[in-house]
Amino acid sequence: MMIMLYGSIEAGGTKFVCAVGDENFNVIDQTQFPTTTPDETLARVIKYFKKFDHIDAFGIASFGPIDVDKDSETYGWIIKTPKKGWSNIDFLGKMKENFDVPMYWTTDVNGSAYGEYISAKKNDESIKSVAYITIGTGIGMGAVINGEFLGVEGTPEFGHIKVKRHRDDLDFKGICPWHGDCLEGVASGPTFEARNGVKGIDTPIVDPTWDIIAYYVAQAVIDLTVTFRPNKVILGGGVCTPDFIAKVRAQFTLLFNNYLNVGSLEKYITAPEIAHNGSATFGDFVLAQKAIDEQKND
Incomplete structure (x- = not known):
């Protein structure tokens, strides 16, 4: 039986941390790279996760401000942000173009x-x-x-x-x-x-x-x-x-x-209980599972 794989994207203004976890929320692979332009950075995100046979769901925690209102036309966007070049970026839309799986979208600190x-x-x-x-x-x-x-x-x-x-x-x-x-x-x-x-x-x-x-x-x-x-x-x-x-x-x-x-x-x-700055990665894995559960209940 194929195991569940969860994707975590911790999108920071300085760097992105991407990870893949198993059904017990353990990290099985991880990478990080600097936050440059939206096109370059998101291309690296997509390329990283495409290496895996499947990703069942994503938890995405992004710097912002971001739009989390699911009824909004700009839901899933990074909106007006002081990070140069990143205002009005349809982050979630780009991910959905490449991965047809449930995704939980929230802030980096969430x-x-x-x-x-x-x-x-x-x-x-x-x-x-x-x-x-x-x-x-x-x-x-x-x-x-x-x-x-x-x-x-x-x-x-x-x-x-x-x-x-x-x-x-x-x-x-x-x-x-x-x-x-x-x-x-x-x-x-x-x-x-x-x-x-x-x-x-x-x-x-x-x-x-x-x-x-x-x-x-x-x-x-x-x-x-x-x-x-x-x-x-x-x-x-x-x-x-x-x-x-x-x-x-x-x-x-x-x-x-x-x-x-x-x-x-x-x-x-x-201080955080989770070692090695792993709070967001672990949280994203759990939120990815939550996204699956929410989709089942819709």
């Missing part, structure tokens, strides 16, 4: 959130909801509640919430081209270099910039906590080292002042 949700639920059946904040070149958030994503007409643009400014950071205008000092504008990875001329990776953890950014991220965690009370909040992306997450927990404690009981902060505000 793919990671789903993977972490399934992983957390395996370890603790009481888990019903998780939020995943990714902090890197930009900031995004995905949330899963009882197996479904937060957001109906569109996916959350959580990176653009407003935050209270740190008293030692008032002169920094922020880098968001739309909002200046929204969360992404003051707490994403490129803000290190914008402030100090030094990249975050080269900034010692004792530098006060880390405390400023932790102050902003802690506010974001508080916003999630008081709006839909997730069982846990996961911090991923290049900025989120263990030392930084510890700083976020400390700021959360100071700012939230025990207003609600969230239990142990070491269990509530965590």
Whole structure:
């Protein structure tokens, strides 16, 4: 009997990670390559998956903003995006031209959130909801509640919430081209270099910039906590080292002042459980199976 094969596409603004998994969601093959032009990049995606005898379904988690409204004329598109050359690209349509199989289409951070949700639920059946904040070149958030994503007409643009400014950071205008000092504008990875001329990776953890950014991220965690009370909040992306997450927990404690009981902060505000940046790949495999199930029920 032929085994099921699931395709995962983690489409990032910097690189694409493509993988094939078996019916137990184990990776059996994987590749990655830089994100260049849409034509060149999508051609590489298609060529990679064509190597396999069959792919039964895809989970596609893309940078955005993307259109996830199935009733929209631009469903499956990357729409207005700051990534040069990638606005108004019919990503899903291109895939469907080449593969006549079910496909689940969502954001890159939703793919990671789903993977972490399934992983957390395996370890603790009481888990019903998780939020995943990714902090890197930009900031995004995905949330899963009882197996479904937060957001109906569109996916959350959580990176653009407003935050209270740190008293030692008032002169920094922020880098968001739309909002200046929204969360992404003051707490994403490129803000290190914008402030100090030094990249975050080269900034010692004792530098006060880390405390400023932790102050902003802690506010974001508080916003999630008081709006839909997730069982846990996961911090991923290049900025989120263990030392930084510890700083976020400390700021959360100071700012939230025990207003609600969230239990142990070491269990509530965590790094991803899935190793080797595999959250989105695992999540995509599970979403590919979900796409098959949804097609059967249509």
